[in-house]
Amino acid sequence: MSQKKEIINEEEALEGALSPIVNRLIDKNFENSGDKIASQMAPLIGGAIREQIKSQKDDVVDALYPVMGNMISKFVTKSLEELLNKINDQIQNGLSAKAIKRKIKAKLKGVSETELLLEESSEAKIKAALLIHKESGTLLAKAEDDGQSLSDADMLASMMTAIRSFVNDWVANSTNHQELGEIEYGGNKIIIEASGYSYLAIIVEGAAYTKTYEKIRSTLENIVLKYGDDIKKFQGNVESFPKSSVEEELQKLLIHKENNVEEKKSKSPLLMLLPLFLVAYLGYRFYNNYIDETLQKKIETRIENTPQLSPYRIDVNVEDKIATIKGRVPFVYHKKLLDKELSNIKELQTLNNEVQVTPTLTDPMQVSANIAYLIKGVNLSTKANISYDFDYNKLTLKGYVTDKKIKEKLLQELHKIEGISAIEDNVTIKIAPVSKTVFFDTASTKLNENNTKKLNAIIKYLKSDKNIVVTLNAYSDMIGDTATNRALAKKRIESIRRYLLEDANVQNKIIYSIFDTPPPGIDATKEPKKARAIILTLKQDKSDD
Numbered sequence: 001m002s003q004k005k006e007i008i009n010e011e012e013a014l015e016g017a018l019s020p021i022v023n024r025l026i027d028k029n030f031e032n033s034g035d036k037i038a039s040q041m042a043p044l045i046g047g048a049i050r051e052q053i054k055s056q057k058d059d060v061v062d063a064l065y066p067v068m069g070n071m072i073s074k075f076v077t078k079s080l081e082e083l084l085n086k087i088n089d090q091i092q093n094g095l096s097a098k099a100i101k102r103k104i105k106a107k108l109k110g111v112s113e114t115e116l117l118l119e120e121s122s123e124a125k126i127k128a129a130l131l132i133h134k135e136s137g138t139l140l141a142k143a144e145d146d147g148q149s150l151s152d153a154d155m156l157a158s159m160m161t162a163i164r165s166f167v168n169d170w171v172a173n174s175t176n177h178q179e180l181g182e183i184e185y186g187g188n189k190i191i192i193e194a195s196g197y198s199y200l201a202i203i204v205e206g207a208a209y210t211k212t213y214e215k216i217r218s219t220l221e222n223i224v225l226k227y228g229d230d231i232k233k234f235q236g237n238v239e240s241f242p243k244s245s246v247e248e249e250l251q252k253l254l255i256h257k258e259n260n261v262e263e264k265k266s267k268s269p270l271l272m273l274l275p276l277f278l279v280a281y282l283g284y285r286f287y288n289n290y291i292d293e294t295l296q297k298k299i300e301t302r303i304e305n306t307p308q309l310s311p312y313r314i315d316v317n318v319e320d321k322i323a324t325i326k327g328r329v330p331f332v333y334h335k336k337l338l339d340k341e342l343s344n345i346k347e348l349q350t351l352n353n354e355v356q357v358t359p360t361l362t363d364p365m366q367v368s369a370n371i372a373y374l375i376k377g378v379n380l381s382t383k384a385n386i387s388y389d390f391d392y393n394k395l396t397l398k399g400y401v402t403d404k405k406i407k408e409k410l411l412q413e414l415h416k417i418e419g420i421s422a423i424e425d426n427v428t429i430k431i432a433p434v435s436k437t438v439f440f441d442t443a444s445t446k447l448n449e450n451n452t453k454k455l456n457a458i459i460k461y462l463k464s465d466k467n468i469v470v471t472l473n474a475y476s477d478m479i480g481d482t483a484t485n486r487a488l489a490k491k492r493i494e495s496i497r498r499y500l501l502e503d504a505n506v507q508n509k510i511i512y513s514i515f516d517t518p519p520p521g522i523d524a525t526k527e528p529k530k531a532r533a534i535i536l537t538l539k540q541d542k543s544d545d
Helices: 002-032 034-055 057-092 097-109 113-121 153-170 210-232 243-251 256-266 270-304 332-342 364-382 404-415 449-464 482-503
Strands: 125-133 139-144 181-185 188-194 198-205 314-319 322-329 350-353 385-391 393-401 420-429 434-439 468-474 509-514 533-540
Touching: 097 270, 125 210, 125 243, 139 243, 188 210, 198 210, 210 243, 270 314, 270 322, 270 332, 322 332, 332 350, 364 385, 364 393, 364 404, 393 404, 404 420, 434 449, 449 468, 449 482, 449 533, 468 482, 482 509, 482 533
Parallel strands: 322 350, 393 420, 468 509
Antiparallel strands: 125 139, 125 198, 181 188, 188 198, 314 322, 385 393, 434 533, 468 533
């Protein structure tokens, strides 16, 4: 026990003797080789920070917040000031060509001008790009906008590494986890795009769209392809890393906005006037269309209110105050009337009267007059009795005629009248009673030449209408006995029937009657020849009417 106490006392004595000497050597070495010590400790700091985050995350956040909070606050404040100044400039230039273009664009998009103005003001602008080593959190390279200065870029790189490690550990079990992430603050954001051994932290002002992300990914891809091995072998020595070459690649992310400005400046000022010309042209066309439609309605109303023109179909087309009129009218009078009625319209610049005069175009009153004239002539000349009803295009005939040929001729003439498309024929053939008397010699039954002439005179009636009935009435001179006179009368009737049916080939119905007396009004003792007569009568068969 006493031996242990002696050893402890010796160690305490030795420590007390050497401590001042060692402390002086450390202080002297730190003063003379500070840079070397810092470079040797730099890789250890990243690991220490990671270990600290794993064990005491809240302490790390509280330790970094005073520095990062102040830096982010200044950055946000400056960005908001720039946004407000930009909006104020656009409002003050409200009557500029750009403002007018914006108004037109807002109308076409269907949004308010305020929304479009905010959209223009919030276009993405990359302020700075940082390439950070994943494991150590070392800032490998950076590129800054002309108006941006990141004095604490190394601290930002360390903070981003700490935050990224914290978030990745927190969502380690999530299947939807992606390396690309964002940290938003106000109207700005930090976009993180990671590769195997490094990641890009891009500070963006305004709204970032798909093209911005695509450009960031493309830049990181180029850096990995060219300098992937250097990044993989990085052990904390920044001097051995091709920093300047990588920064040239990062700088390409920042010149996009400038190229756009130069491109806009290189465009002809006339392009700014194109929207104005378009609006002016559309306004001119709308105004002209309104004038033309109003003028067309005025012309159509004028035509409808003119009794002589209203029955006809007339089409009107107005373009650039030039009216073109098409249609058909029956007379030149109507075409001239159109010119007279429309030429005094003040708004009308030119009148193209292309209306065709078609003489075949019939007037219903004229058609009816032509029908009446023709039918009245037939009634007077042939003792017919025909009436009609005319409903434009359709004619209905009623009554009778005394000859079938007269009816056929009448129908032919009616079909020639323009304006009649259909004829309903209800006309019958009705002849006036026709009577012929045939005389025979004593005891004779033969037809002489005089008798055949009389028969031939009625044959034309019989052949024109089969409905005519022939009636034969045979009379006697009362010479001799009654039986003999009856036998002679029957033979005489047979001679006439044979002549009509066989020789003349008529097909009409024949009836006969035999009388034992002379014809009415004939005295057989004084005029026996006239008593030996057969009277032929033609009548319409009433059963077929």
